[in-house]
Amino acid sequence: MNKVKQKDLILYSGLIILGLAAPYLFSAFKVQLTYLCVLIVLAMTWNLQGGEMGYNTFGNILFYGLGMYLTASVQVGMFFPLAEWTESGGEKTFVHTTAQYFQGIGVGLLVSAIIPAIVAGAIGYAILGLRGHYFAICTLGLGIAAGEIAGGIEIIGAGQGFTTPPFPAEIVDTEARGKFFYFLSFALLIGTFVFVKYIYGSRFKLILNAIRDNEDKAEAMGIQTMKYKITGWMCSAFFCGLAGGIMGGLIGYIDSTDVAFDGREMGVFMVLMAILGGKGTLWGPVIGATLFHFFKEGLWTLILGWQYVALGVLIVVIVIYFPEGLMGWLREKYPERFGEVIDEKDRKAQVELK
Amino acid sequence: MDFLIFKAPMLMVQASLDGILLGILFALIAYGMALQWGVMNIINIAQGDLVILGGYIAYTMYLAGIHPAWGVIVSPIIMYFVGVLLYKLVINKVVDRDLFISILATFGIAIVFQQLMNFIFGADVVVAQSEYGTTMLFDNSVTLPNSKIFSAFISVLYAIALVIYMKKSKLGRAIRATAQNARAAKILGVDTEKVYAATFGINAALCGIAGALISITLTLHPYVGLPYTVRSFMIVIVAGLGNLPAVALSGMGLGLFEEFADYILGTEFRIGAVFMLLVFILVYRRFKLSKKREYLK
Numbered sequence: 001m002n003k004v005k006q007k008d009l010i011l012y013s014g015l016i017i018l019g020l021a022a023p024y025l026f027s028a029f030k031v032q033l034t035y036l037c038v039l040i041v042l043a044m045t046w047n048l049q050g051g052e053m054g055y056n057t058f059g060n061i062l063f064y065g066l067g068m069y070l071t072a073s074v075q076v077g078m079f080f081p082l083a084e085w086t087e088s089g090g091e092k093t094f095v096h097t098t099a100q101y102f103q104g105i106g107v108g109l110l111v112s113a114i115i116p117a118i119v120a121g122a123i124g125y126a127i128l129g130l131r132g133h134y135f136a137i138c139t140l141g142l143g144i145a146a147g148e149i150a151g152g153i154e155i156i157g158a159g160q161g162f163t164t165p166p167f168p169a170e171i172v173d174t175e176a177r178g179k180f181f182y183f184l185s186f187a188l189l190i191g192t193f194v195f196v197k198y199i200y201g202s203r204f205k206l207i208l209n210a211i212r213d214n215e216d217k218a219e220a221m222g223i224q225t226m227k228y229k230i231t232g233w234m235c236s237a238f239f240c241g242l243a244g245g246i247m248g249g250l251i252g253y254i255d256s257t258d259v260a261f262d263g264r265e266m267g268v269f270m271v272l273m274a275i276l277g278g279k280g281t282l283w284g285p286v287i288g289a290t291l292f293h294f295f296k297e298g299l300w301t302l303i304l305g306w307q308y309v310a311l312g313v314l315i316v317v318i319v320i321y322f323p324e325g326l327m328g329w330l331r332e333k334y335p336e337r338f339g340e341v342i343d344e345k346d347r348k349a350q351v352e353l354k
Numbered sequence: 355m356d357f358l359i360f361k362a363p364m365l366m367v368q369a370s371l372d373g374i375l376l377g378i379l380f381a382l383i384a385y386g387m388a389l390q391w392g393v394m395n396i397i398n399i400a401q402g403d404l405v406i407l408g409g410y411i412a413y414t415m416y417l418a419g420i421h422p423a424w425g426v427i428v429s430p431i432i433m434y435f436v437g438v439l440l441y442k443l444v445i446n447k448v449v450d451r452d453l454f455i456s457i458l459a460t461f462g463i464a465i466v467f468q469q470l471m472n473f474i475f476g477a478d479v480v481v482a483q484s485e486y487g488t489t490m491l492f493d494n495s496v497t498l499p500n501s502k503i504f505s506a507f508i509s510v511l512y513a514i515a516l517v518i519y520m521k522k523s524k525l526g527r528a529i530r531a532t533a534q535n536a537r538a539a540k541i542l543g544v545d546t547e548k549v550y551a552a553t554f555g556i557n558a559a560l561c562g563i564a565g566a567l568i569s570i571t572l573t574l575h576p577y578v579g580l581p582y583t584v585r586s587f588m589i590v591i592v593a594g595l596g597n598l599p600a601v602a603l604s605g606m607g608l609g610l611f612e613e614f615a616d617y618i619l620g621t622e623f624r625i626g627a628v629f630m631l632l633v634f635i636l637v638y639r640r641f642k643l644s645k646k647r648e649y650l651k
Contacts (some may be wrong), residue, residue, distance in 0.1 A: 129641070132399055133651065138636045145626050145632075148629065151626075152620070271458065306469075313466060314459060316459050319455055319458045322450065323455060
């Protein structure tokens with residue numbers, strides 16, 4: 001047992017060192033690395049929801065977009081009138097000083113973590129009472145409605161978008177912006193991973209699994225399923241909001257349907273990544289997101305214009321042929337590695353039954 | 355109340371007529387969705403994109419100099435084969451599996467369709483001119499495009515034809531039998547694989563008709579498919595599977611809701627209102643059922 005833990009320790013410290021060194025080693029790819037961190041966070045939180053709890057949501061994009069708008073609004077609104085800022089399209093009439101910028105983004109991220117979690121808690125009772133595909137469609141509607149409504153609200157820029165505060169000009173180091181956002185997202189990634197890992201060792205995960213496998217029976221066993229479902233969703237919302245806040249600052253421009261409530265891209269990506277890696281596993285979403293990101297960045301430029309066609313075909317192929325994902329496939333192939341003991345007699349008996 | 359619509363009662367008549375005529379069109383799409391949901395137990399997110407594709411077929415005819423109204427005959431024929439092809443390629447692998455898999459797989463198809471339509475027809479908003487003129491009612495205070503009346507008429511015609519076909523024909527009987535119990539139908543010699551393909555084809559053909567009508571009454575754009583999917587989903591869950599009068603009624607109700615939302619909230623919130631209505635309907639049904647300790651199945 002001790003040996004395994006030592007192995008884990010080496011693995012984790014290796015990954016952290018790699019993560020810390022990455023912006024220096026691959027200095028040109030800092031933005032892509034930041035994206036990767038955020039994608040992994042989104043995939044892991046989706047997995048908590050769709051993989052562990054069995055509530056396949058398309059609506060986590062709601063919290064992501066909410067976080068994005070909240071961070072930017074707080075960052076601007078703390079120091080300047082928000083309406084004038086969006087009206088001027090982020091012109092240079094208002095300039096954040098260095099201290100103001102970091103103060104703003106700090107408070108903004110805090111707000112963008114807490115408010116989506118509260119929103120998830122508030123709507124959770126109503127929405128999580130739906131099951132299966134009704135839940136999926138309802139959350140899909142929720143995400144798109146949020147985008148459409150945000151596109152009609154004047155104070156956050158309506159259809160013309162919202163420019164987030166530019167990185168302070170007083171910092172001369174041209175690398176600083178990239179590094180700042182990379183380390184921010186890396187910290188978020190570590191935080192999310194530690195949290196999800198903690199959940200994987202807890203009773204909470206078992207309860208979520210019980211809900212996934214048979215909610216009626218779980219309820220009959222005396223588990224207050226609604227309470228746990230809402231808690232699970234709030235956890236997802238918390239990290240999704242933070243991820244959105246960081247992305248808003250990185251992209252520098254928020255559009256209601258193309259950047260924030262981007263159901264066509266991010267909303268689908270997070271589902272796809274989790275399924276690609278294998279839902280219901282700790283490492284599956286991480287591997288899935290990494291593979292997907294490399295595939296995306298590698299192929300996107302080669303097949304310019306056809307990327308969405310490729311994305312659609314990819315979704316169909318993954319969903320139909322690999323619904324268990326990479327980890328599920330590995331698990332079937334090498335069950336011993338996953339700590340599963342297989343009774344050969346039992347297996348043979350099952351094969352005969354088929 | 356400060357809204358224009360409450361000051362001018364004629365606007366209400368206008369909105370009501372528009373809504374009902376539009377709703378009949380939505381009901382036609384919803385009928386297709388109810389058909390395939392009931393028979394194959396899949397939810398087709400690409401439904402709206404099939405509609406738009408059907409519309410673009412009519413638009414292409416319009417560009418070629420043929421009157422777009424002929425699209426209501428040509429478009430369903432082409433779309434039937436598109437539907438069967440789609441079934442053979444993808445859908446037959448998701449029938450009888452978890453509904454979420456069908457949702458995701460058809461979501462993928464929807465993305466492919468959107469993008470291909472964007473390549474072929476461009477990203478502009480287009481409309482095929484039917485040049486049917488308008489009808490003026492009540493001293494010219496209510497204007498009603500004849501194309502809308504035409505589209506509602508054609509929708510009703512096709513819906514009646516389909517109901518008769520489903521009742522009388524051999525294939526219709528086979529489809530109904532498969533919907534009731536696929537296994538029993540198989541035992542009794544129904545080729546369910548063929549029935550599924552035909553059902554999906556008929557659904558696509560209905561989408562084709564609706565699309566051709568939309569091309570002359572409303573506008574076409576490669577990315578507006580999803581609202582049509584959501585509308586038809588909404589109508590189906592309100593009306594239930596296989597209840598045609600209820601589908602027609604709730605379609606009209608949705609049309610009315612949309613027109614009034616358009617006037618009261620403003621056009622920019624129209625699509626948002628449709629999606630919020632979906633959420634409200636689902637949540638309402640959930641609370642209603644939870645009183646009996648049941649849930650939507």
